[in-house]
Amino acid sequence: MKQLIFVLSLAFFSLWLVFRHYDTYQENEIRLGMSAALSGDLGGLGQSFYQGADAYFKDLNAKGGVHGRTIRLIAKDDQYEPKITLENVEDLIKNEHVFALFGVVGTPTVESILPLVHAYETPLIAPVTGASFLRNPYDPLILNVRKGYHQEIKALLSHLIDEKGFGRIAVFYQNDSFGHGGLHSVKELLKERGMRLVGEGSYKRNTLAVGHAIYELEATHPDAVIMIGAARPVVEFIRRSVTTSLSRATKAIVSFASAQTIMIDLQCVASNLIFSQVVPLPWNEGEALERYRQSMERHYSKASVGFASLEGYLAAQETAQLFASLGPRFSKKAFIKAMATQVSKQRNLKKEESHCGCLEKVYITQYRNEAFEVVSNE
Template sequence: MHNKHPVDAATAAASVAPATRPTFARRQLLAAAVTLPWLGTLGTAARAQEGALRIAQSTALTGPLGDLGSAMHQGAKAAFAGINAKGGVHGRPIELVTLDDAYEVPKALANVEKFLAERDTFALFNCMGTPMIDAMLPKVNESGIPFFAPFTGAQLSRVQGARNVFNIRASYADEAEKLVQHLSTIGITRIGIVYQNNAFGKEVFTAARQSMERLKLPGAIAVTVESNASDAGSAAAKLAGGNLEAIVIGLAGKPTLEFVKAFRGLQRGVTLYALSVMGTQATVKALGPDATGMAISQVVPLPSNVVMPVVRDFQAAWKASGATAEPSHLALEGYINARVFAEALHRAGRNPTRAGFIDATWNLKKWDLGGFEINASTPERNASRFVELTLVGRDGRFIR
């Protein structure tokens, strides 16, 4: 039912040649050029749009996780708009073409097949969703196209020897380990784990259990929840009766909402710890007061933490882009992904090939993007290990 809107209006506007863009868009580009001083390292004098390097993205702009995909997409566009305003990379603008897959595997596969059939598609960028990426990978690996910054923390995208697949965000295992380490540090030992009865949930559970074993913590009480959340209430009841101090939540989407509401209805004195996939504004809003006090791991910095240079750059780009939504972790993640892509493209030289670009990504060693480090090692490891904990305040905002 989403086929009528394969490309959002903002994306379509971004792909129009400069000569046909409205005056407002010109003003946005000029504003970006003035407010983003870091761009001087990437751009030269502006050239005509005909030389644009085209990258493609399939993501959810509508559907159950449309808020996630849209936020990341807007963050990436803000970064690319600023880069293009200063002449692009080696004088060549970057054109991001995005198709909506509504978080549906068949649509995502159709989008990728379309992109792969178009010879001017240089790379796939920031495609979203574990099920979608799992389905895309055989085609991606067969083609050899750069598959840059897929949005998943699952190990399935971290494939040994797959040099064309470049993961940035910390993995679900990294996040789970960070949560358990924090609990150990503050002396909490009575821990429960609730996890989704699918590959995602099992990865979280396995990582949390292994971390607890390394830290010599007592075994956790563990329960599962089906993806339709039909047993969320019974899982909550079991953990509520377990005399626990904290619960690690390996859930996403509806199971998160149903479990947290059910558990809070039974017990309110236990701190709940969740992963970044739970920590969207839409989920926090849906939970209302039940979200207050939850601890959530994040794989990028707090988007209001202007002490970090990368956040200041992001905020300037966000403002220059004309975005009206409040900056979010997901928007910052999209922005960071775009900046890293541009850096690798810069290192690939004036006439980049796919092979040269892939080599350049793996040469990003201990590169500091204003407080956010990229350290490429091997395809089975993500290039960022950044994980920090945030709390949900009474107003629904994230605080450190």
């Protein structure tokens, strides 16, 4: 009997060792998969985020990677269309065998891939969206890096109402899950202040059909318009509203619409614009920002330094640090557990900010004297 127990124990221990061996990540490189608009109207945003992240990973790999492993970012173009995003992510998981998804751009696109994320238990790191459904309820497979849109909108409203004294707030939004989530946050935050939205107007994703929204909002005479959309439709709205009473309203633009793209398209002459950002000014002084700028110069010297590439760089840094914390032998389960630990490290989080991300502030900026400047942050 003792001999049988010994044999069974030995067999169990051997199986445990085999399981541990195959459960531990064995490859010499860590592949991360990204689906984003790399062409079309949103191509600049996707490319910039990719360039910032890739620049960080290239510098890291040149120094030996993480415990001897290199990190490779595989990016696929989805033109900001959820159907293509779904196809890209399925290919990245099944054929490229990525360890995790990283930097998937856009709310409706990320929403479309969540069933795949859960079906294959694939970590989703640093999605480029502030959607509330990625933050509450908490999902152990998702690690957000940027602040949520709820916090961005809260900071914009604080600036518009508390600092500027505006009382009439309207919303221009993209008519999908991205815009609907932002619209809900505006209404909720205004309700907390005993205020109501004076008007709302929308446009269809990947179009410039903003005329009806302008017509709807002009009649409401807002002091400010919260703009929850992509850069090109936002620019179209601003251009076409110049000849209307909306020209006097402050346009408060959520970070997903690239501030740099907007100012370039408007030839830097538009006034009454403010932008929420989830990273500090990329041109500021500081060792970390200097490293980012030097990295971009080494690997993407023709690209412009900016908010999106800085976000990609910082997200890549956060991801690499997470892998480094695990040591040379780790499993996917261990990585997912470490993601949860990373979330728990967030400091001074309010209830609505739970599971928000590692970048701790929202910066309200404006473009003046040929440069962006921070007018408030929280």
